[in-house]
Amino acid sequence: MSKAVLELQNLHKSFGALQATRDLSFCVNAGEIHALIGPNGAGKTTLIQQIYGALKPDTGTVLLNGRDITGLSVADRVQAGIGRSFQISNVLMDFTVLENAIIAEQARLRQSFRFLHPAFDDPDLQTGAHKILNRVGLDDRAAARASDLAHGERRMLELALALATRPDLLLLDEPMAGAGQQESQRMSQIINDLRGTVAILLIEHDMDAVFRLADRITVLVEGAVIANGTADQISHDAAVRAAYLGSE
Amino acid sequence: MTSTIILEQTFNGLQAGVTLFLVAAGLTLILGIMDFVFLAHGAQVMIGAYFAAAITAASGNFYLGILLAIPLTFASGYVLEFLVIRHLYRRDHMEQVLATFGLILFFNELIRIGFGPAALYSDLPPSLSGFVEILPDTPYPAYRLGVIGVGLACALAIHLFVSRTRIGAMVRAGANNPEMTAALGVNIRILFRLIFAAGACFAGVAGMLLGPLTAVQPGMGEPLLILSLVVIIIGGIGSVRGAFIAAIIVGLADTLGRVFLPGLLRLVFDQATADGAGPALASMLVYILMAVVLIFRPTGLFPAKG
Amino acid sequence: MGGLSSVIKLACDGMRDNRLLWALIAGFALFPIYTHFADLPFWNDVAMRIMLLGMAAMGLNLVLGYGGMVSFGHAAFVGIGAYCVAISQVYGISNGWLHLAFAIVACGVAGLVIGYLALRTSGIYFIMITLAFAQMLFFLFVSLEAYGGDDGMSIDRAEFGIIDLYAPLRLYFLIWACLAIVAMVLMFIVRSRFGVTLRAVKSNASRVEAMGLSPLRFKITGYVISAVICGIAGGLFASWQEYVSPDIMHWTRSGELMIIIILGGLGTLAGPLLGAIAFLLLEEFLPVLLGSLAPAYAENWMILFGPLLIMVVLFGRGGLSGMIGRWYAARNAAGKGADRR
């Protein structure tokens, strides 16, 4: 059993009467693709937000590589090793693809607070940036403005930016949402290739993709974990069928 | 500092407050719903005052002046929105600041050319130039009581309109989430134009009411503009309720501060220091108030945005 | 990435990418020759005022154009800079370098405090809170009797060691030098890793955060830098005018700075300078123009100026530098705009 990159211990979060997260615990192991599924309103995004740091849990702790990061800000968590792609693709629209990557690269190198060093013209940063883009096969679009990218390409760019900080844990919030046939195939291909290099927590509605990709699946219903296991186990789990697949 | 004087000053603060509210009511919706930074709202005050003063002077009847001036200011707001403003909604705040800054210059100059640079003559209607005893032997100008009355009436009307009518519902929805409202198929463009014209109209009313009290002259609206912006920010952009409460707060704070601060400071410091610091502090008071509010409630007291 | 040579190389690259800016600055260096032979000495004063306003606008542009923070109170920093000069003279300090040092420190501190408080808010709220702070300072100085209050204080030009600012053109070239330095500094900042991150924050703060950076730190830093630049401009302004009054921190002055920037081109290095040129020439010629068309209305020139501003917003995409950029791009299909970033 490989060690846990992310460990959630008894997370609890409620908005007034609504309990969005109930005493929730599970862990994501190094290098695995861990899918988080559940019907709408199950509290998937709320959970992601708590892992990411945009929301603070009422009680419970978030451990990254065994370190308690519950109190950290988003920026600090990212530096601690969390990367993220958002539900609505979230890139620097006013910049070219390459510039996006360069800004991410210099952020990883902790060099963003330098006032003399050139950014876009710097060869080292450029090579680093091209590496980033290569991973998602966007290098040929390096010169294009992010705002001119097709939806799928933008998704890719965002993934690239999330990877740029070389995270230990990658939070993917519906990476295939609104993507076309080939696009989602390319996406799942890339995600698949990432297996083993980085732990991935994947939220996705496309069940085929989930069951094809995920090493393990955690099923969330009304903010609580009702099942946790391999694709096989989950697909045969009675509770899950009842609560979730049945309702599909 | 007897209780009667405090009461009287409270009335003064109230009167300043409701006047501010009339200016702020429209502006807060313009800022909130259209996300449009409209600096020329002070010009609407001036336009209203000039319409009223001019018609009053011509007809010799104050009420006729008001009666005719209201639709005129509404029309002017409507036309302005149609000619210029609607082209500016999609621009960023800076460009809006710039363009409406240009509008201020234009309107002030237009008035100056049209009516001359001198202040216009305007005085109280005889019927309201008397006094009312708000307390035994504390007479209060009837006209100012009238202003308070009209202001509160307008506030009530706006409140009922926004909270009870269908258009009002749209307005609230708009303040809460503009995109959503547009998605609901509400004819945003007409809605905007009406809100804008109505806002201009209320600002105009404020001007008409102030006309007999203050000098009707070019640029008379600017001080009110800045203050009403303060009001809107404190109250929370897009919230009429917030604007009302904030207007009263600012009106009272400004009035009472001006009057009582120097006295209070004299209790602490020596005469000279107090006389120096008092008025300075008084004139800064509302801005300090606003800054403090924003530091602790970055979206004002009653944020409308959901 | 060290060594003077590489810095110089960077400077050259930057100047190549910003020909327009440096052409203008060179123009200002040569301008006195023209005024001398054309016998228009007065135009040196206009040029000085243009450079000073341009400098302040450049500072504001860092937050406005690059940081996306619409500060409506930057005239306050110009004022603080100016009063640093005036007040230190009251206490017998006449050394100009000290004045500038004071201005830099004072504006740095003020910028840090105001920036820290104001940047808790955003959007229209930010516009208004910056305005509020500016108004506070305005009324504060209006009522500071010891420093002339509303009448302001008549002061002497600062002493810069051997440079006697009363000798012809000394002040002109002092201002010019400061302008050139500020422009150079800003050019480096804008192209630097900090600069691009600041622009990234403007473009999409949450993505920058997702890269592990705190957007606020970049915003505040940018705000402080711009405040300091405005302070330097203010300090020189005081020496140029030999007079300081709260008038220079009135809210309409903040508006003017914005006008200058948008007139010239938001988020471009040359923009503010172009804008300042345009703004002052308009101020100079619109009355003359109107006077020649309708003599009776010469003093109503604002009736033209107001609509002109609206025109600029409606049609003048990217301001003057934007137009020049487009024209330049159109001219050589190679396409690289004359003055992008």
Next chain:
Amino acid sequence: MLEINWGVKMKKIMVAAVVLAAIGVGVYLLINEQKKEVVRVGYMTTLSGGAGIIGKQMQNAVQLALEHKGGRLGGMEAEVIFVDDQRKPDVATQLANRLVKSDRVDVVAGIIWSNVLMAVIKPITRSDTLLIGSNAGPSPIAGEQCHENFFSMSWQNDQTPEAMGKHMQDAGVKSVYLMAPNYQAGKDMLSGFKRYFKGEIAGEVYTKLGQSDFQAELSSLRAAAPETTMVFQPGGMGINFVKQWKQSGLDQVSKLYQVFSVDAVSLPALKDAALGILGTQSWSPDLDNDINRKFVADYKTKHGNYPSFYAAQAYDTILAIDHAIATSGSKDTDQMRAVLAKGNIPTTRGLLKMNSNHFPVQNFYLRDTVKDADGVVTTKVLSTVFADHADSYAANCKF
């Protein structure tokens, strides 16, 4: 598609702009054309903006003075260049530089505001050009910071309230409630008043600069119920104050005195509301001398209303230049200065004496606000408070 259209429009607009600018330059250079043996006067005032009315009146008066002198000053062909300082010190500084360096005027005159004067005095006087002020007289300029090339044709700020203080003292007023805007001139005014009024100060209130509603202050004034009230609220503030004073029926509570708050600029907006309000001034439309009679009469026929003291002082400024050149027979700064320093300048206030700091030594009158024969509201001299009154800063002035 649309973009391109805008582009084209934009080009047109730009071309137009360039052409207009070119015309502008042409006109501009034309103006700057040098002429021979002409006395050039640069007259700086505020024509645009809220205070435009004052500047307009001064401009009218200057033009009237030129007409009366047949377009010549001291026998020389005269040319007056009006410039608009927009009430902004930095604009004024630039204009001052233009007048002395580019237009090369022989005299700069005018200026309404203290802060504008403070801003321009150095560049002008340094260039060895005479600067003749038509209105503002801040204490520094009368004292330590005085300059031999500066002459005032108006008064030092403190003098008018000093006269008011003297009158109220002599009238046996026991206590007074003072009110002025919270800025320098306001404070100067009150300190000047207190220099001569020795009675009790029942209250001293500083209002916000540019304040339009004084109800709050008036309420506390009613509560204080002082025997008398003395206000300084210039321009629009004066209109507001007096209006609201009357509306709150404070005449029954306290007797109102004012300086610079009721004049021909504000009277048309106040009309009867101002009747019976006493003030002090060094000039009044009914001053009985030939120059003043001619000035007021012709001004009224030409512009339909009474001239204000601003206008009178502007008129006197031109007369002073005329006098200086006529007597010295030259437009040379030193010679003109010598003449003006001697005083005895014929003005609407009679023969004006000059003090050592180049500020006038003159009478100050108590003025009442009355209706004239045709029912127009104006001011009328009741008595002379000060004869040949000198300001109290001259001692500190060393050229």
